[in-house]
Amino acid sequence: MSKGKFALGAIFGGLAGLVAGLLTAPKSGKETRADIKLKAQDAKEEAERRAVEVKKQALDTVDEAKVQADRLVKEARTSIEEYKSRGERAFTAAKKEATTAHTDSKKRTNS
Numbered sequence: 001m002s003k004g005k006f007a008l009g010a011i012f013g014g015l016a017g018l019v020a021g022l023l024t025a026p027k028s029g030k031e032t033r034a035d036i037k038l039k040a041q042d043a044k045e046e047a048e049r050r051a052v053e054v055k056k057q058a059l060d061t062v063d064e065a066k067v068q069a070d071r072l073v074k075e076a077r078t079s080i081e082e083y084k085s086r087g088e089r090a091f092t093a094a095k096k097e098a099t100t101a102h103t104d105s106k107k108r109t110n111s
Contacts, residue, residue: 011043011046015039018039018043
């Protein structure tokens with residue numbers, strides 16, 4: 001279970017328990033309504049605070065993902081350039097060897 005779902009469940013569970021407690025408490029209707037209003041305001045503020053926290057964490061995660069993606073792209077480009085260079089050197093060496101072998105073969109045939 002994710003932390004977010006657990007926290008959301010805990011908030012709703014706490015609110016349900018709070019409402020049940022308030023409704024069964026030996027207070028007047030006016031006092032009970034005031035208590036409910038106060039607790040609802042507290043819950044709203046807590047939810048807003050947590051929403052800001054979650055948003056910040058999400059933005060931090062996105063920023064970190066961008067940094068890692070940029071690093072991986074840079075590493076991939078470096079590797080590609082390295083392999084391209086190796087391939088070009090190998091091709092040049094093979095071409096030179098083939099040319100030398102062809103020249104040597106012609107010399108042997110003409111001798």
